[in-house]
Amino acid sequence: MYDYDLLVVGSANADLVIGVERRPAAGETVLGSDLAVHPGGKGANQAVAAARLGARTALLARVGDDAHGRLLLDSQRAAGVDTVGVLVGGAPTGVALITVDPSGDNSIVVSPGANGKLTPGDVRAAASLFHASRVVSAQLEIPLETVVEVVRSLAPGSRFVLNPSPPRPLPDEVLAACDPLIVNEHEARVIAGGSLDGSPEDWARALLALGPRSVVITLGAEGALVASSDTTTRIPAVKVEAVDTTGAGDAFTAALAWRLGLGEPAPEAATYAARVGAAAVTRQGAQESFPTAEEVAAP
Numbered sequence: 001m002y003d004y005d006l007l008v009v010g011s012a013n014a015d016l017v018i019g020v021e022r023r024p025a026a027g028e029t030v031l032g033s034d035l036a037v038h039p040g041g042k043g044a045n046q047a048v049a050a051a052r053l054g055a056r057t058a059l060l061a062r063v064g065d066d067a068h069g070r071l072l073l074d075s076q077r078a079a080g081v082d083t084v085g086v087l088v089g090g091a092p093t094g095v096a097l098i099t100v101d102p103s104g105d106n107s108i109v110v111s112p113g114a115n116g117k118l119t120p121g122d123v124r125a126a127a128s129l130f131h132a133s134r135v136v137s138a139q140l141e142i143p144l145e146t147v148v149e150v151v152r153s154l155a156p157g158s159r160f161v162l163n164p165s166p167p168r169p170l171p172d173e174v175l176a177a178c179d180p181l182i183v184n185e186h187e188a189r190v191i192a193g194g195s196l197d198g199s200p201e202d203w204a205r206a207l208l209a210l211g212p213r214s215v216v217i218t219l220g221a222e223g224a225l226v227a228s229s230d231t232t233t234r235i236p237a238v239k240v241e242a243v244d245t246t247g248a249g250d251a252f253t254a255a256l257a258w259r260l261g262l263g264e265p266a267p268e269a270a271t272y273a274a275r276v277g278a279a280a281v282t283r284q285g286a287q288e289s290f291p292t293a294e295e296v297a298a299p
Contacts, residue, residue, distance in 0.1 A: 004082070005055040005261050006254070007133035009123065009150050010043020011059040011115040011141030012086070013094040014068035015246070016285055020099045025109050032099065037068075039075035040096055040286045041115065042139040042165060045250035046257075048079040049290040053276065055258040060085035060126050061142075062114040063133060068093035069114070075287055085126050090117035094141070094144065104242035104281060105266030110141060110166075118142045120149035130155050137161040137260035140168060151177040161257040163249065164191055169294065178212035180226075181237065182253050188217055200225045201232050215269060218252065226266045233267040238278035252277035272296070 019033035019034070039048075041064070046061040059081050065088050072093065076083045094113035100106045123146055130136065130153045138147050139162070147162070151174050154160055160177040164170060167183070167190035175181065181231035188203050190197050196203045200217050204227035207215045214228040223237040255276035259269035275296050283289035 002134040003056065003132035004058045004129070005058045005087075005134050006047075006258050007060065007136045008047040008057065008131055008138075008254070009060040009136060009142070010041050010046065010121050010139045011041035011094055011112070012039075012044035012059070012063050012072045013041035013096045013110065013113075013115070013141075014038070014071060015040030015096045015283070017098045017100060017246070022100055023099050026267045032177055037071070038288065039072045040247065040287045041072070041094060042141050042163070042250050044072055045247045045286050045290075046078060046137055046139075046254040046286045047076060047081045049247075049251040049254035049276070049280075050258050051079040051081045052290045052291045053258060053296070055254075057239050058082040058085055058129055059125070060118075060129060062087040062090060062118040062122065064091055064093035064114045065089045066093055068095065080081075085129050086184065087118070089121060090114055094284055098246060100244055100246065104245050106244070106246050108246075112141065114143050120145050120146050122146070123149040123282070129155060130158070132203060133158060135159045135161060135257050137163075137257045138273060139163050139165055141166070145172075147172060157163075159257075161253065161260070163187075163253045165249070167191060169193065171210055175211040176213075178214075179217045179257075180214035181212040181293070182216045182218070182256065183207070183208060184218045184249070185219075199228070204232060214266060216256065216266070218249065224270055228266070233270075235267065235270045235274055240278045240282050242281040244284045244289065245281050247289060248277045248280045250286070251280040251290050268279045
């Protein structure tokens with residue numbers, strides 16, 4: 001019996017968000033809206049998204065002993081995330097500088113801060129969390145050697161989900177553990193060494209050849225593609241009016257990881273995750289935009 005449906009190992013940032021009419025070109029200054037500060041970071045986002053859906057969720061992360069760190073801890077606890085694995089100190093809390101244009105598209109620059117101090121030793125010290133978790137999800141806003149240690153710490157029978165963002169080439173050991181590897185087109189190209197041609201189905205085959213047990217490629221307005229060695233399935237997009245895409249990919253990943261852990265087949269889990277991600281883009285912000293299970297189920 002697992003205590004947690006999902007353990008998220010990853011980043012926790014304060015999102016500093018400014019709305020702009022258009023993003024500046026090199027050397028250009030543009031005026032924006034008032035600054036808004038929100039809890040964010042891909043790890044913290046995934047944990048909140050899963051907990052809001054009803055998943056029993058824990059977060060392993062590091063924040064600074066500062067106001068941004070307290071904001072993040074408060075947000076996790078308010079969503080029902082177990083923060084026993086959130087470490088405090090070592091560096092200031094990570095910060096993401098985000099500009100959002102009128103179409104809802106965003107550009108993000110991340111200062112890792114305390115996220116860069118989440119070490120393989122921290123992972124080893126949290127062994128009890130890994131043994132208590134059905135699914136473990138990670139991203140790449142923490143050191144790669146820490147992600148490698150996550151893979152080595154997985155309990156027998158647990159499942160590993162990775163969204164390699166920001167993308168970088170991955171060790172074979174990490175790729176072999178992914179079930180699934182969740183990427184967008186840009187991330188897929190980086191993971192594959194920049195050599196993706198043809199259709200998304202061709203991309204999936206190229207990625208699977210690198211070793212992951214399954215692959216999910218998100219395709220924006222074209223939906224998503226779920227692939228394993230046996231099957232390939234297209235998942236249609238959910239049509240909504242996008243307000244802010246910040247955190248939508250994290251909501252998708254969290255929902256997918258949770259539903260896979262419940263035993264749902266990957267295409268059904270991805271279809272549900274697409275509805276969660278679509279609901280998230282209809283609201284401003286990241287964590288505050290994530291829907292509950294009841295909101296996802298509503299027509």
